[in-house]
Amino acid sequence: MARKQSDYLAALLADDESVPEVSTEEVPTQSAPSPAPDLRAQRARGTTLLGRESALARVASGEVRQVTQLLLDPAKVRVWSGNARSYEHLTEASCQELLDSIVAEGGQKVPAVVRRIEGDPNYDYEVIAGTRRHWSISWLRAHSYPEMMFVAQVAQLDDEAAFRLADLENRARKDVSDLERARNYAAALKSHYGNHQSRMAERLKLSKGWLSKMLKVASLPDAVVAAFASPAEVQLKPAYPLAQAMDDRLAAASILKAAKGLASEQATRVRTGAPALPAAEVLTRLLAAPHAETPPAGPIYNWLSPHGRSGLSVVSTNRQGATVRVHAGSGAHIDELVEAFRQALISLEEQGKGVRP
Incomplete structure (x- = not known):
C-alpha cells in the first residue's frame, strides 16, 4: 500500500477512540553469564513487572495505540452491504493466490476490519474491509481446513467512515471492476453525502472530474x-x-x-x-x-392549416430539446398556430419524445 494510502488508512482507524490499545516490549539479549537459578527468577519477575509498567505508561501517554484482533468463525460474520466488491462473484479461481498464501502460512496473517452489530441473531460482526479474506477462510473451512479462523481487527465506525475505509482498500484491487466501484459510489453519494459530489470527492481525496465520470458510468x-x-x-x-x-x-x-x-x-x-x-x-x-438505423422520413409531427397547407411541424428531437418549424404561407392565424404547438407537445409526449422542463 502506498504511503499516502497507508496514512489515510491510519487516520481513519485512529478516529476510533474506543479501540483498545496493545503494546509490545522487546527485552534485549544478555551476553553476560547466566546468574544462579533463584537470582535469575527474581530478575525475570522484576523485568516482567518493569516491562508491563513501561508498556502501561506508554499506553497511558498515548505513545502506543493498540488494536484488538479476534479469531472469529466466518459464519458469524456478514459482509457489509456498503462494500463495492461483489461477494457473489468471488470464486476459487479469483481467490486462488490468497488461498495458497493462507494455507502456506498456516492461517490468515493480515487481519480484516470488522465492526460489531446488534440485533441480528445470526451474526456478531460485519466485514468493512477484507471481503476476499472472509470468503477465502470460509472456503477453506469447507474444504479440508475446518480449523481456519477469520482474523479481524474490531473498529467502531459510522457508515460514512466505513465506506471510506472499504473504498481505500478496494481502489488498488484489480478484481473490483470499474462498474462495481461506480455503482458503489453512486449509492454512497446519496446515502452519505447528500448528493453533493464536491463533498464526496473531498472526503475520498478524489478528483472531481474522475468522480463525475464514475457516477456517469454507474447510470x-x-x-x-x-x-x-x-x-x-x-x-x-x-x-x-x-x-x-x-x-x-x-x-x-x-x-x-x-x-x-x-x-x-x-x-x-x-x-x-x-x-x-x-x-x-x-x-x-x-x-x-x-x-x-434509417431515420424516419419527413417530420416527426406535422400540422396542416384549414387551407390544407403545412403550418407547424416538429423536425427533430434530442436531449437539448425539439426543433419546431412554423411554415410561411399556411394561412393559419396566430391562435391556431399556438393550439397547433400545444398539440405537437402532446404528440411528442405520446411518442415518448416529450420535452420536459
Missing part, C-alpha cells in the same frame, strides 16, 4: 450491461462515451435495442461453447446503433 442500465460478457468488462474510459450517448432519448432507444440483441448473442455463445464477444466489439456495436 448505465442493466439491460446495456447485459450486452457484455461480464460486468467486469465495463471499464471507465471506454464506457463513459456510452453512458453519455444514453442521454439522447432516440440514441438510447437504439442502444437498448442493440444491447438486447447482443445479450442474446452472448447467451448463445455460452451455450455453444464459443468465445464471448470482446468488450471492444460490444462497445463499437452499441455506439454505432443510433447511426445504423
Whole structure:
C-alpha cells in the first residue's frame, strides 16, 4: 500500500477512540553469564513487572495505540452491504493466490476490519474491509481446513467512515471492476453525502472530474450491461462515451435495442461453447446503433392549416430539446398556430419524445 494510502488508512482507524490499545516490549539479549537459578527468577519477575509498567505508561501517554484482533468463525460474520466488491462473484479461481498464501502460512496473517452489530441473531460482526479474506477462510473451512479462523481487527465506525475505509482498500484491487466501484459510489453519494459530489470527492481525496465520470458510468442500465460478457468488462474510459450517448432519448432507444440483441448473442455463445464477444466489439456495436438505423422520413409531427397547407411541424428531437418549424404561407392565424404547438407537445409526449422542463 502506498504511503499516502497507508496514512489515510491510519487516520481513519485512529478516529476510533474506543479501540483498545496493545503494546509490545522487546527485552534485549544478555551476553553476560547466566546468574544462579533463584537470582535469575527474581530478575525475570522484576523485568516482567518493569516491562508491563513501561508498556502501561506508554499506553497511558498515548505513545502506543493498540488494536484488538479476534479469531472469529466466518459464519458469524456478514459482509457489509456498503462494500463495492461483489461477494457473489468471488470464486476459487479469483481467490486462488490468497488461498495458497493462507494455507502456506498456516492461517490468515493480515487481519480484516470488522465492526460489531446488534440485533441480528445470526451474526456478531460485519466485514468493512477484507471481503476476499472472509470468503477465502470460509472456503477453506469447507474444504479440508475446518480449523481456519477469520482474523479481524474490531473498529467502531459510522457508515460514512466505513465506506471510506472499504473504498481505500478496494481502489488498488484489480478484481473490483470499474462498474462495481461506480455503482458503489453512486449509492454512497446519496446515502452519505447528500448528493453533493464536491463533498464526496473531498472526503475520498478524489478528483472531481474522475468522480463525475464514475457516477456517469454507474447510470448505465442493466439491460446495456447485459450486452457484455461480464460486468467486469465495463471499464471507465471506454464506457463513459456510452453512458453519455444514453442521454439522447432516440440514441438510447437504439442502444437498448442493440444491447438486447447482443445479450442474446452472448447467451448463445455460452451455450455453444464459443468465445464471448470482446468488450471492444460490444462497445463499437452499441455506439454505432443510433447511426445504423434509417431515420424516419419527413417530420416527426406535422400540422396542416384549414387551407390544407403545412403550418407547424416538429423536425427533430434530442436531449437539448425539439426543433419546431412554423411554415410561411399556411394561412393559419396566430391562435391556431399556438393550439397547433400545444398539440405537437402532446404528440411528442405520446411518442415518448416529450420535452420536459
